[in-house]
Amino acid sequence: MLDxxxxxxxxxxxxxEENDEDSFYCLVNLTKSPEGIDLEKLSNADPRxxxxxxxxxxxxxLLRGDEVEELIERGDISDSNLHKSLYDLAVEEGIIQ
Known part of the structure; x- marks a missing residue:
């Protein structure tokens, strides 16, 4: 299992620029991508x-800001240690095995 x-x-x-930016929360596998998310490459990617x-x-x-807020309100994750909470959620949901 990924630590x-x-x-x-x-x-x-x-x-x-015309609309407010959406915030995204991405849990990244550093063994697959040590540098993390390349936002320039991502912004130039074909939407399909x-x-x-x-x-x-x-x-x-990958979660939108409103999804993270909802998970916090429901008590599924904690905003005091968001990284750990999202990692634990990914393990619990079988996303990380």
């Missing part, structure tokens, strides 16, 4: 292959 130490949480905004590009960059779990 928490081999992951990191990246938080980034994505969107256009967005998931494939994220997978190639080591993305384990």
């Amino acid at each position: 928490k130490e081999n992951t990191k949480l990246e938080i980034f905004g994505f969107g256009d 292959k967005f998931d494939e590009v994220l997978n190639e960059m080591g993305c384990i779990l």
